[in-house]
Amino acid sequence: MTNRMKLMVATAVGAATVVAGAAVAQGEESARLRASGEVGEQADGYLGIVGSAPAGVRDQVNAVNIKRRAFYTDIARTRGATVQEVAVATACGLFKNKVQPGQFYRLPDGVWRKREGAIELPGYCT
Secondary structure, eight states, rough: OOOHHHHHHHHHHHHHHGGGGGTTTSSSHHHHHHTSSSEEEETTTSEEESSSSHHHHHHHHOOOOHOOOOHHHHHHHTTTOOEEEEEEHHHHHHHHOOTTTOOEEETTOEEEEOOOOOOOOTOOOO
């Protein structure tokens, strides 16, 4: 990760924290989906399907992710960061604060993990 990206991630984390009250684009719906066990948080800042899920769940995940992308785009525009940098930084906060024991998350290596204790965070998360 370049120094510029690290700076952008740190800036985006601050921005994401400030607007966390906005529930990272549909926080209640995201929490419900995570609790189902069919959906988890990903290191790219978006929800993902764990295994297979009914079409209705996929549609809900897509709807949340569209809203998240719009949210990340707005933050990126105001902070001079890329959408990806904001999304990745927000994922750090989601991992730390939203993924509950028994819920799934996926790190950059692409492996789904079930939270049992502390979450192993990517190195770029501060």
